[in-house]
Amino acid sequence: MALRMxxxxxxxxxxxxxxxxxxxxxxxxxxxxxxxxxxxxxVTGLGDQRVEIAMMRTPDGHGRLELSRFLEPEVxxxxxxxxxxxxxxxxxxxxxxxxxxxxxxxxxxxxxxxSTEVVQYESAFRLCYIRGPEGILIGLSEALx
Numbered sequence: 753m754a755l756r757m758x759x760x761x762x763x764x765x766x767x768x769x770x771x772x773x774x775x776x777x778x779x780x781x782x783x784x785x786x787x788x789x790x791x792x793x794x795v796t797g798l799g800d801q802r803v804e805i806a807m808m809r810t811p812d813g814h815g816r817l818e819l820s821r822f823l824e825p826e827v828x829x830x831x832x833x834x835x836x837x838x839x840x841x842x843x844x845x846x847x848x849x850x851x852x853x854x855x856x857x858x859x860x861x862x863x864x865x866x867s868t869e870v871v872q873y874e875s876a877f878r879l880c881y882i883r884g885p886e887g888i889l890i891g892l893s894e895a896l897x
Contacts, residue, residue: 832887845891
C-alpha cells in the first residue's frame with residue numbers, strides 16, 4: 753500500500769529557467785545534485801546515465817517536483833506541446849492564494865494561458881491551465897471560499 757506521493761518528475765532542457773519559474777510560483781529549492789552511473793540507470797532502465805536534478809518543495813512541505821536535465825543519454829521524446837487530452841502525463845495542479853497575482857508573476861517567466869481566460873467553477877474555484885517553461889502544462893486553482 754502506498755504511504756504517500758514523494759514527488760513528480762519533469763524532464764527539462766533548461767534547469768535554471770525551470771528552477772526560477774517554480775520559485776516564482778512559490779516552490780522552494782530543496783537541493784540540487786548530479787545523479788549518474790549504472791546504479792541510477794538500473795532504476796530508470798537507461799543504463800549508464802548522467803542527470804542534473806533539482807528538488808523543489810511546496811511551501812507546506814508535502815509536495816515535491818523533481819526537475820531533471822539529462823546529459824546522457826540524450827532525450828529521445830518530446831511531449832511538452834502535447835494537447836490537454838494526450839495520453840500519459842497531463843499536468844501538475846497547484847493551489848494558489850491569488851490566481852491573478854500568480855499569473856502576473858509567472859507571465860514574467862514566459863508562462864501563457866492555454867485558454868483565453870481564467871474560469872470559475874460554481875462558487876468554489878477559479879481555475880486555469882498555463883504553459884510554463886518549455887511548454888510544461890501546469891494547472892492553477894484558487895479556492896473561493
